[in-house]
Amino acid sequence: MNKNRKISILRYWTTLYLLTLLIGLLIIAVLSLFWIRQTTVDHRLNVTQLVAQEMADRVATESGSGTLPREEVPDFFQDRQSVLNIETNPLIYIVDNNGDSITSNAIRGFEPELAFPASVLEKQDSIQRLNIDMVGNSFLVKAPIIQEGANIGWVVIIQPVDEVAQLNQEYSLVAIMVIALSLLGWLTIYVLSRRLTYPVKRVSGAAKLVKDQNYNFTLPENVREKEIYELVDSFKEMSARLQRLEKLRTELLAGVTHELKTPITSISGLLQAVKDDVVTDEEAVEFIDISLKETERMKTMVADLLAFNTFSANGVNVVMEKREIGALLQEVIHQWEVTNKESRTTLQLDVPDEKVYVQIDSARLQQIMINLLNNAQQSFGTGMEGTICVNMKQEEEQAYIEVTDSGKGIEEEEKEYIFERFFRGENKKYETHGLGLGLAFSLMIAQSLNGDLALKSSRPGETIFVLRFPIE
Structure with a gap:
């Protein structure tokens, strides 16, 4: 056999x-x-x-x-x-x-x-x-x-x-009873097994379609068995996410192509104008400065991709040390304010008087906070005013850092995808440059530090992200 x-x-x-x-x-x-x-x-x-x-x-x-x-x-x-x-x-x-x-x-x-x-x-x-x-x-x-x-x-x-x-x-009665019960039991289990295996067979067939990137299938809705229902529902959700990721991958290719093509075209045109003496003196210097800024932006995008891929492969080490998180937050906020002096954003920080210590990599926490603050600032729109509040509190041996902004909020249908890599939102992708790695990168770093990052709530005028770490 x-x-x-x-x-x-x-x-x-x-x-x-x-x-x-x-x-x-x-x-x-x-x-x-x-x-x-x-x-x-x-x-x-x-x-x-x-x-x-x-x-x-x-x-x-x-x-x-x-x-x-x-x-x-x-x-x-x-x-x-x-x-x-x-x-x-x-x-x-x-x-x-x-x-x-x-x-x-x-x-x-x-x-x-x-x-x-x-x-x-x-x-x-x-x-x-x-x-x-x-x-x-x-x-x-x-x-x-x-x-x-x-x-x-x-x-x-x-x-x-x-x-x-x-x-x-x-003897005859017992024999008849055994045969009758055997047939009845076999018929019962056959009918029940057929009923249970039907949705499983449908899921199996749908999985073969998904393997071929074909999402055109339907699954039974009226499943009464809890475990089978959870299987069907989970597969539906998984296939929907895979379909969404396929779409994101297509958009990523188009986005990266656009993000790289635009500055390259711009740099090429500007440098060609300088070379051909179309512009001279101060104007030529200005063209070169613009080219350098575009080059720096491309370097940043490539660095983000490399850092994300390296971190995904567990190639980045974290150095954990005991730090007072309130003082660490003040340093990060001050640094962000210095580098964003021209911003019309009002930044508020609220930390408790009691010192709270955590085991953390301060450089990685800084990366997370910078990403959250930049993300909050982008939610206001170009040139718009807004308020960002950073609030730290302690509950049940956990330190919680809430970052609240008064921006436009996140669309309801986009909330479940905001931590997906390369996802930028329907409106944000046209308003700001970037690859959509900030939140996904921040979540990975938070989890590597034994913490977590989540979206608490979002509506027009208030979006709250919560960062959590265990207290030492």
């Missing part, structure tokens, strides 16, 4: 369940037959005991005083044999107190000459199991014949054990 051969879930589970069900039912059937056999034997012996007692009472009534009948067993013995509910007739004896047979039903084709030892008759047990000559392993049921308060003999009924324990009808 090929061990690498794959089989469907439907076939696997129905086959496995059927085998398990059959083994379980066979065990139950064996135990049930054992219990039924024991119960049937006890019931038949009790009935036989009642019949024997009834026979003894009738013999005592119809016989002479102190005597036992010497003729063959009367017809009422045969009338009672049907009560025993067995396919063969039992041996029925009337014996005296010495154990000698007086008469019997003689249905086995020979004159009964059995003698019953006194030990058998003297035992108090009315039901005994003996190995009797010419009969074999049998049950012996006895009942005393009482006349005028004296025991004048016994009614003895002998039945082979095999006859008492005979269960032909019960």
Whole structure:
């Protein structure tokens, strides 16, 4: 058998369940037959005991005083044999107190000459199991014949054990029950497995389409099983994100091409004008300055790409040290304000009086904060005024840094993608330069510092990002 051969879930589970069900039912059937056999034997012996007692009472009534009948067993013995509910007739004896047979039903084709030892008759047990000559392993049921308060003999009924324990009808019923339950169980698991595997097969088919970058598929909506629903829903979300990432990758190629082509074209034109003496003196110097600025911008973009790729591959080390985070934030804010003197942004910082220490790489924290502050400033639009508030607080062994801006806010449908690499938003991509790596890069750095970065809320006039680090 090929061990690498794959089989469907439907076939696997129905086959496995059927085998398990059959083994379980066979065990139950064996135990049930054992219990039924024991119960049937006890019931038949009790009935036989009642019949024997009834026979003894009738013999005592119809016989002479102190005597036992010497003729063959009367017809009422045969009338009672049907009560025993067995396919063969039992041996029925009337014996005296010495154990000698007086008469019997003689249905086995020979004159009964059995003698019953006194030990058998003297035992108090009315039901005994003996190995009797010419009969074999049998049950012996006895009942005393009482006349005028004296025991004048016994009614003895002998039945082979095999006859008492005979269960032909019960065997048939158990067999029918096992077969019916097997078929019903197999049909039930088949229907349920088919119902459960249907959405899984649909997801499997959709996964093959996604592998070929084909997102044109539909998945079942009315799934009641929680786990299957979560699988289908997660796959839908994953495929939507993949489709979005495909779109982002296409936009990235176009964006990077545009971002690099524009300054290159500009630099080429400016330098060509200087070379051809189209501009001279101060104007030529101005053209060269513009070219240098465009070159610096391209260097920054390339550096961002290299830094992001290096960090993604865990190629950047972090140096953790214990720092007072309030003082560290003040340094970062001061540095940002110095480099953005011409900005019309109002920056506010609020830190608690109590010193809060964390294990952190100060250079990496500075990168995150600069990215968040630049991102907040860009939300105001070119040349617009706005306010940025940086608030630090301590809660449950965690230090939280909230960066709030009064900008335009983030569109609802864009919120789940803001930490995706190269995502810049529909409006932002036309208003500002860049590659859309700032927030994705900041999130990666925060997580490498045992912290996290998240968007708390965003609406027109207020967007809040939260940066979290464990307190030392």
